[in-house]
Amino acid sequence: xxxxxxxxxxxxxxxxxxLLFFILLSxxxxxxxxxxxxxxxxxxxxxxxxxxxxxFTLIKNIGRIRKGKNIKESxxxxxxxxxxxxxxxxxxxxxxxxxxxxxxxxATDVIGNKLTLADGSYMLKTREIEWTxxxxxxxxxxxDTIKLDIDKERYLAKRAIKYLIQxxxxxxxxxxxxxxxxxxxxxIIRKIKN
Numbered sequence: 001x002x003x004x005x006x007x008x009x010x011x012x013x014x015x016x017x018x019l020l021f022f023i024l025l026s027x028x029x030x031x032x033x034x035x036x037x038x039x040x041x042x043x044x045x046x047x048x049x050x051x052x053x054x055x056f057t058l059i060k061n062i063g064r065i066r067k068g069k070n071i072k073e074s075x076x077x078x079x080x081x082x083x084x085x086x087x088x089x090x091x092x093x094x095x096x097x098x099x100x101x102x103x104x105x106x107a108t109d110v111i112g113n114k115l116t117l118a119d120g121s122y123m124l125k126t127r128e129i130e131w132t133x134x135x136x137x138x139x140x141x142x143x144d145t146i147k148l149d150i151d152k153e154r155y156l157a158k159r160a161i162k163y164l165i166q167x168x169x170x171x172x173x174x175x176x177x178x179x180x181x182x183x184x185x186x187x188i189i190r191k192i193k194n
Contacts, residue, residue: 005073012061012077015053019046020084027091043092050088058079090120107163107170107186115163115170115186122148146170 023046058081061074091133100123103116112132114125122139125132137149146163160172160179163186170186172179 002072005070006072010072012057012073013080016057016081016084019049019053020088022046024091046088050085054081054085057169070177079139104192105191106189108189109184113186117146122146124148124150125166145173177183 026042026046057077061077061081064070064074068178100116101118103118103123105117106114108114112127114123116123117139120138122137124135126135135150139149142148144165146165148161148163150161160174162173164171164173166179166186168188169182170188172184172186
């Protein structure tokens with residue numbers, strides 16, 4: 001009985017594993033900057049590199065199987081290739097809030113900005129022209145004001161440190177004043193039950 005050539009398997013699986021690692025590292029993040037032109041280039045790079053590695057590995061191992069050489073090793077490599085491809089491709093549709101608990105409080109606006117509160121933590125998703133940014137951290141509620149532990153506010157991105165709760169609206173309070181344009185208000189969808 002012929003011994004399994006583990007060296008051949010490792011050499012074939014290494015580029016697959018490296019690419020899968022970087023895809024998962026990039027796509028399974030649940031905070032930071034997302035989308036935009038950079039995100040498009042990143043997906044295009046992963047698509048080209050992934051298709052190249054997939055086709056090269058597929059053709060090489062099918063050729064080995066047809067020649068009757070290293071059949072067992074080629075089957076192992078092809079199995080890993082198919083599983084890695086499925087994991088890598090499905091990670092592009094991984095929801096950013098997959099690990100979040102059911103929020104106690106939700107406020108959104110028409111642009112797609114969203115603030116959720118759950119168990120003393122917040123998730124603030126803000127959309128800009130070119131990006132979607134997600135920030136997470138702790139919050140405090142003082143009577144009618146929500147204070148987030150954000151280090152920098154951004155007026156154009158509608159990312160404030162404080163928000164005033166007024167009826168069904170969440171109004172951003174910036175360091176230079178309160179938001180007066182009602183299009184900048186977040187509409188409260190679910191309130192915290194006291």
